[in-house]
Amino acid sequence: MAEMTYLEAIRQALWEEMDQDDRVFLLGEDIGTYGGAFKITQGFLDKFGEDRVIDTPLAESGFVGAAIGAALVGMRPVVEMQFADFISCAFDQIVNMAAKHHYRLGEPVPMVIRAPYGGRLHAGPFHSQCPEAWFIHSPGLKVVAPATPYDAKGLLKASIRDLNPVIYCEHKYLYRHAKGEVPIDDYVLPLGEADIKREGTDIALITYGAMVQQALEAADEMSQQGIEVEVVDLRTLCPLDTDAILASVKKTGKVLIVHEAPQVCGIGAEIAGVIAQEAFHYLDAPVTRLAAPHTPVPFSPPLEDFYLPNATKIAAKLKDLASY
Amino acid sequence: MAEMTYLEAIRQALWEEMDQDDRVFLLGEDIGTYGGAFKITQGFLDKFGEDRVIDTPLAESGFVGAAIGAALVGMRPVVEMQFADFISCAFDQIVNMAAKHHYRLGEPVPMVIRAPYGGRLHAGPFHSQCPEAWFIHSPGLKVVAPATPYDAKGLLKASIRDLNPVIYCEHKYLYRHAKGEVPIDDYVLPLGEADIKREGTDIALITYGAMVQQALEAADEMSQQGIEVEVVDLRTLCPLDTDAILASVKKTGKVLIVHEAPQVCGIGAEIAGVIAQEAFHYLDAPVTRLAAPHTPVPFSPPLEDFYLPNATKIAAKLKDLASY
């Protein structure tokens, strides 16, 4: 075990997988000499060479397509989007070529697209987006979104070893703001399993990514008032661990779903739908969602602060639910 | 009034808007001489000329981008996607350039993208998709999806006159399978208003597009068993008419949400979320969804029939709800 940042955990997972599996290689912009916009791949070029750490031209659709082709003939490409926002430029290749391939032809497309996503860095509408729901709604893709260094490493390894195209959403704010104990050696966390980050009896709080920290903060605050909130970290968004969600809701009878992506048609909507169908009789209060409003991500700090859910806003919702 | 097909209604709306507003012009593949893959624009080239009916090169991102530019300087472009499936190729221009523009700069981008979508024609994974949820989750876009010729005409006119980028989802199956009375002259239906296609007291059935016909059939069947189903046709998916949804749910106490797009993170999820939050106390049964499974749209008839919701499957769900 060693204490490390979320960024370092991702870096380690990549490094180890490349080290032990020749099929793993990297494609992306500025990932070679420069080591990546966030320095995740610093040192990789020297260690693994030009063949396996490929600085591509500025062409997301092109290099995602190339990753698909390489995956089809036995490689394990890991693509870095410089920012998740640019994943839109490769949307067609992802949802039409990669996502549908196994269903149509029975051939696996084992590849990972790393998507540095999310806000709180005052980076504006084009460097802060949360793209996960688009891909959850596109059958054939897995979507992963870890919240801690430990999960980030174990889930990235699992994503690389998975036989399907995985959109690995790594939260930019967490890169340097999440620290934790991480095993130095090899371990894998299964895709599709949520993790209870805090046990509780009164309210189920379902979330993931950067909102887990905020949720835990809010839960601590509630605890001082005698309300025990159970924080369920989804970790994988597709496939969704509905068992874990339903278990927590059934146990607590109340639920708050939190995410940073826009509320309308976000993953929170799906979770609410599952709960309202499957756990209807266990509910003691309306299914409550807290997510971003229906706007692009604004740039200026007061606007972005207003836009993003955080511990304070979560606590307010929890209080409402507690006193319901 | 005249009886006409859904296809003819769309054609008329386009024709009339072009006739009365010089700013309206068309961009797309094979829309000129050929009159469009579905013959919506047949005769338009002769009437309106090459300047306003533009056969583009095969480049969706290019011509959607061009539509945005033209809209910014005062035109009212209407883009035809040959099939909605190819909208993925223009995804970045739509969600990054068009959707966010007014929020960022306060300048309107009045344009329409016509997206012939949906299944039941045995056209397989790349000619049957329902793209609406991707865009509902992208703040700044309006999303329209009419079910009848009357609505199709009135809503397309409204979409063209709207100041925002509108994704107008026209269902390919309805082109020739939906007929109805349509005013010959000019009329506009407001975006954002659902329409009660059938009044009922026992169950609210929320749907849109090609599923409206199926819903009405199922409702008729239920009526024979004394169950009165209220069929709410959303017509516009963004902005969503939550008032109409909630009113119907509050009136009936039970709800079935039906759509053809995949269930996970579809618009039905959002509707379920809204109901489970806002109408919780009015619910006498779990919020129920019926939508496509989590797969691409399969080609072969038995597979596609299994995949798509239809009147029979709807009736089965309604029976479950009725006896709940």
Next chain:
Amino acid sequence: MELRIEDLLKLYYYLRLTRGLEDRVIKMYRQGRIVGGCYVGTGEEAISVGSACALAPDDVVAPSHRGLGVHLVKGVEPKEYMAQYLGRRAGPTRGKDGNIHFGDIRRHIIGFISPMADGIPVAAGVALAFKIRREPRIAVAYFGDGASSRGDFHEGLNLAAVLKLPIVFICDNNQYAYSVPLSRQMAVSHVADRAKAYGFPTVIIDGNDVLAVYDAIKGAATRARGGGGPTFVECKTMRMRGHAEHDDASYVPRELLEEWRRQDPIQRFEGYLREREVPEERLQAVETRVLQEVEEAVEFAEKSPLPDPSEALEGVFAT
């Protein structure tokens, strides 16, 4: 390069088989016996057959929707093709996808999908894998004139150029993209003019001359295999039917079609075979074999079961 009689007969067989199967599918389309739309490459068979025959068995191809010949040369059987067109479980997609949208990576074929040009970067990725693994294999991407307008064409060709990948780009320039003639698709005369933007060799050949295609691709493949990087081969041809069978192509000038009909690649090749004095009975034998295989394929497909409805749920994820 003079081919041996056996090689010539192989080309001839695949030309005839491609034409035979597609003619048959057209007929069945008219009779309402197939599912969905009907896309054929009538008159363009020399490109698919000539190029595929010039490749090594384990080279990987990404054919377009005009490329049935490529599939056949790579080993796809007429029965599979017919079963696919009829939405049967025995088809290569088990009914999940239709018509020419199939592939099989074990037979070194990347499945075609509708969005035009998507296969180009994918094929580049295949070539990249070969380069990384230092395998002496190449990738081949096929696409139409219309497809070359898409961004993925640009991004794919450029990636291949910059990384100097072992790949051959084959443009089936049949003058039209659905109803749009070349002159409205681009402001240059040849698709190859576009490809000059990438810094590797381009050639323009007569796409209705199967031997010219064979030779050009053989050369380009050798170059790619030897580390020389990509080549762009534009094959001039003509789409002799509608975009698909629902389209009567009335927008195509009749004289243009007449002119090209005289250039039919199979007739031309037959002329050549006779010049080379290939015995008439060998040609006859090919015709007989093809007829029989087509009939068997139809019979097989029509007897073969449709998928069970619930198979719709299978196979979204690899496990």
Next chain:
Amino acid sequence: MELRIEDLLKLYYYLRLTRGLEDRVIKMYRQGRIVGGCYVGTGEEAISVGSACALAPDDVVAPSHRGLGVHLVKGVEPKEYMAQYLGRRAGPTRGKDGNIHFGDIRRHIIGFISPMADGIPVAAGVALAFKIRREPRIAVAYFGDGASSRGDFHEGLNLAAVLKLPIVFICDNNQYAYSVPLSRQMAVSHVADRAKAYGFPTVIIDGNDVLAVYDAIKGAATRARGGGGPTFVECKTMRMRGHAEHDDASYVPRELLEEWRRQDPIQRFEGYLREREVPEERLQAVETRVLQEVEEAVEFAEKSPLPDPSEALEGVFAT
């Protein structure tokens, strides 16, 4: 074409103003006084200023992230720019977007957005509108060498070519795309080699010579306005700083920078002005004016209010 002294001084003013504002923003970035990243066009000012000055007032521009000079010539005020960089309500996006991501269609500027090359098809659409309406106006799209690898470059240029639109494409080739040098971005020597694929004229000019830029764009604009269609102008220059201010650009060879530093466009133009015997006090006056405007802008911006939090909810839809 000999410019009058007044015109020369206009160029000089905008060059200095651009440099002055950006130098100031860099300083403020280091002091932690701005919000978000800091993108400048140091050493590339001749391209933005020279081109924008060659346009008619109502021509529409789509500047890139290196194009502050274009904005200024089009009438954006230093105060607005500073307010934008500080996330203030007085900025052109009212704090909704940051740094160089702004525009104003009333002043004929299409706002830049991050995905590289997205502005190219959009500018083509502007030109298309002018063509449809038969207005004697043109559109101008700016982009970098890296952006020219994207599909939208290909699709946009081709659309403009096929429809013969009144547009000028200006490539700011500063040799790098973030850390990627031109040689890894494309396998041709010039971005203009790419543009040959579209069938309209291309020219390559010295992007650090403001008069050369002015002349080339004047010519291309005249051609476009006269119905001659698009022109591609590649301006050779060098990115003299990091990609953004967080980047020390240690991957750029120092000698290369030294070589280009001797080609600084503002110093070169000052040399020319002195040759033309523009009185020293006129140059001095420009410097004084610029200094003052920059100071005023900073003062204005720092005093100007941030948006109210709830303004985050405003303006998603036009009504």
